[in-house]
Amino acid sequence: MDSALVVGGTRFIGRHLVEHLLDHGYEVTLFNRGTHENPFADREDVDHVQGDRSVKTDLQAAAMTTDYDAVFDVVAYSPHEVETAVEVFADAEAYVYVSSGAAYGAEEIPKREGETSLEPCTPKQATDDSQETYGARKAEGDRVMFAAAEEGVRAMSVRPCVVYGPHDYTERTDYWLSRVAEYDRVLVPGDGTNVWHRVYAPDVAEALRLVAEQGQAGEAYNVGDRRLTTLEEYVDLAADAMGTDVEVVTAGERALSAGDISPDDFPLYRSYPHVMSTAKLAALGWTSTPLSTAMLATAAEHRESDRDGSDVGPDRETEERVLGVLDTV
Known part of the structure; x- marks a missing residue:
């Protein structure tokens, strides 16, 4: 065809x-x-x-x-x-x-x-x-x-x-790319190990x-990607692609409550793992792009866009309140 x-x-x-x-x-x-x-x-x-x-x-x-x-x-x-x-x-x-x-x-x-x-x-x-x-x-x-x-x-x-990937109008990944580009410390919900x-x-x-x-x-x-990443690993990939070095700070529900937010308020967070087998598709000869290559292309297009993900996750002022609570623990 x-x-x-x-x-x-x-x-x-x-x-x-x-x-x-x-x-x-x-x-x-x-x-x-x-x-x-x-x-x-x-x-x-x-x-x-x-x-x-x-x-x-x-x-x-x-x-x-x-x-x-x-x-x-x-x-x-x-x-x-x-x-x-x-x-x-x-x-x-x-x-x-x-x-x-x-x-x-x-x-x-x-x-x-x-x-x-x-x-x-x-x-x-x-x-x-x-x-x-x-x-x-x-x-x-x-x-x-x-x-x-x-x-x-x-x-x-x-x-x-x-x-x-590039041109993602949902801005879920743009949120994290913007965070790692702008701040030294990035707040990640839960313990960072959730998988979606x-x-x-x-x-x-x-x-x-x-x-x-x-x-x-x-x-x-x-x-789906043949290699899965936790949310923390995804943020690290985003930081590498944006050429920055960040500290990932994880926060559970109690700490997040200081900002009146919950883990579900963050893009790409899911409490129970969502994992799909891709063996059936792979049998047709399909392969997935290496994660670092995929994120580099995603980050490059992000830089050229006006998307920052600000409407799909907590604002920085709210995150700073949570980070302040964690710093006192």
Whole structure:
């Protein structure tokens, strides 16, 4: 296959996917509403079809006017959107749905495709758009994909864990990059050993392509860094990438209460480890980027951006109150 339709494609994962597909000789068409700046607007090898993916006739128009072998569905956030897409693009050589590690409904280490149960999804949750129902909606999208494959559609899904890398509008990693760049002492919640599986965005793009080319219909594939890091190790990686030397200061709930904050107020903190097996994807030939290389690229783009993560974690004044309490202990 050598042509692709990317539903989404101008922001984070989709942007990396388009770049990756172009690097591998694909002709790419973007389908989106055009509400975000298109970084490929000046590229002659990237076409653009404007439309709303929640409107079936818009998707049908894209299907009729676009040449594609593979369809990559980056921005399907409701089961109904997946239902519509697998119907409209049933003739694709591959339909790949971007699901999420949040689709898993059991706290197991590691979480494995086909073994770890998925989140249930009620009809009310299926039409909700809150963060609380995100995992349930992604899980139901997977079940829609499974059903489509049983009907003959070559449909598959990729389940990323927490994604980081250049152009990350969530600013979760930007928070830590800004902290290590600006301060000698960085406050980390808990004892620093909590683990939330993460994955570099370009590696997600590679996973999507490999699954389209080699994956089995009706299968889901986890994608995450092959080497996990604790939050403290992640902060150290950020400091190395930013060329700084910092002291990581850990703080439990009692110390954090001095600033009227909790561990969950910090980005990338999770009390129970979230770890996903990536063996199934690796069997397709997928590998992950070395952590230091990934963080260097992430830090380089961070320096050029105006993102600082200030809206996704405690402010420095609050942290200083906690650090002051810890200094008196």
